[in-house]
Amino acid sequence: MAETPKDSAPKDRREFLWKLGTGAGVVAIAAQTVASLRSLVPNVSYDAPTTVKVGLPDEFPDGLKFLPDERLFVFREGKTFHAISAVCTHLGCTVRAEALSQPEDTTIEGQRLRLTHRFSCPCHGSRYRGDGAAVSGPAPKALAWYHLSVSPDDGQLTVDLAREVGQDFRLTLA
């Protein structure tokens, strides 16, 4: 380039190379940081499956059965089943069930429900009614209700821990 003034050419080149060098350095460090951090985000989950067979309906007694592995309470009243989570909605400890001395009947969301137990959390003292409603303590919301079904292949009761349902949900066997 004959037009370029002679004295400014080397300066431009020096500046360009300086910027190229620093830029490349910054980009390299940034890329390696991103790569290192991204590697810590798991791509595959080895967590337990969310749909679990929990046994034949006949194995469940009338009233409540606690399933520790699923952290779940399964209630049975004759041929009707429903399932309530045992995971406290405050900070995730497992709540404990306490049998009521006198079961009470209520109507929740248009469905009759017999309350046989209440729940308390050992970590921060949240209390729940038998239908899961938060009564006192720091729990911000009610215990979750999960979907129950009967497995078509072997007739086992199946809970879907990824599918929350309303409090009018009941599984009634024929």
Next chain:
Amino acid sequence: MATIKGLLKRSPDTPEAPGVHPQALWSFRPRSDREAGDAIVSNLLLHWFPSKVYKPSLDWSYSFWLGTASAALFLLLVVSGLPLLMLYVPSVERAYQSVKDIEYVVTFGWWIRAVHRISAHLMVVAVALHLVRVFLTGAYKNGVGQGQCREWNWVIGVVMLLLTLFLSFTGYLLPWDQLAFWAVTVGTNIASSIPWIGPTVRELLIGGRTIEQATLIRFYVLHCIMLPGALGVLFAYHMWRVRKDGGLAKADHEAVLANQRPVPPVASKTYTLLGVARGTAPTVKVTSVEAPDLTVSAVPDLTRRAAIVVLATFALVSILASAIPSPLEEPANALVTPNPAKAPWYFLWLQEIVTDTTIRIGSFTINGAFLGGVILPGLLITLLTVWPWLDRSSALSTGRWFPKDRRTQNAMFLALVLLVLVFTVIGMFLRGPYWNFYWPWEAWPEIPARI
């Protein structure tokens, strides 16, 4: 025949020359100022001290040497951590058994674990008390020196306190017992309560959606490499800043008083309180605060006291470690939450406030996990961090206990400290099964261990 001593000593007829040390080794018991200075210049570890220190800043009753004690405890933790590193297995199947082996099978294993555990507890105490001392004496304030930025060293200190707490948290997870499992559950669910990003943060922390092997290895690496590394680097910077800011803040206060009396200039010097400094020394006029009658040589006056503090700390840890057995709860059991499930004492105030801060306004609810576990502690830390810039008291109240113009802020600060202590005491002594309130003289009801 030349003895070793003779080799190390230059012959008396060799002429003195600047930069040439009369002895090859430095001395802890210098016979002259020259030898005292040599000790500082020729020793790698000592060279972060100035050669002369302002005498009243060494007072036991000014600083209580809490920073030195914290550093000694950190040293003990690193040293006792090394054998544990070789004995502990970071796997969910074997972690508990390996800690049990350390406690009951390995020769002196119980002792090493006890030293590690006691030092960790004491370090939380020492670092917290150090922060209280620095606040109450206004030692984060700049005095009369130029180029001081003590407020930034305070910020570094706050970060180091948080690192100390996080180190303790990651440490008590490693045995993978009930305490560990439920502490991770609660701790990571607090992170999870942050709106929008919470669940992602929790997944990153535990390496998945359930607390499993990925969680243990993450906390293990944090505990053994990342956090101690960060703390070590910050510690070095913290010390260097103390030096650059003209030593302890007490020197600034005394310097102002000393300035008021005439002192003849000191003849010649290479080192100021700060070591070699460009232009005006960041402390004060060299003539006053460094007057010979106000300063002492760092070797041996500072080193002797530091050694006493370090040895006393070691002694205290040794006594406590042999007297207090280290507990190990039942193996981690995801199926049963202990009742009551209590955090270690230094987190009990947090456990208490996450319990009490769920707010309901009509149908709208703010989870106590977020308000008490994230917002309130976050506010407290932010306030602590920016306090040096909010503090408008005069430079004269730098480095003094209970100065008049800091009375209100000191009282406020102490009230907050007291509040944290009250919550801790409630959590420790007045909470029983289901986190219910019980007076110490009330018996806890009998509750079946399992359902």
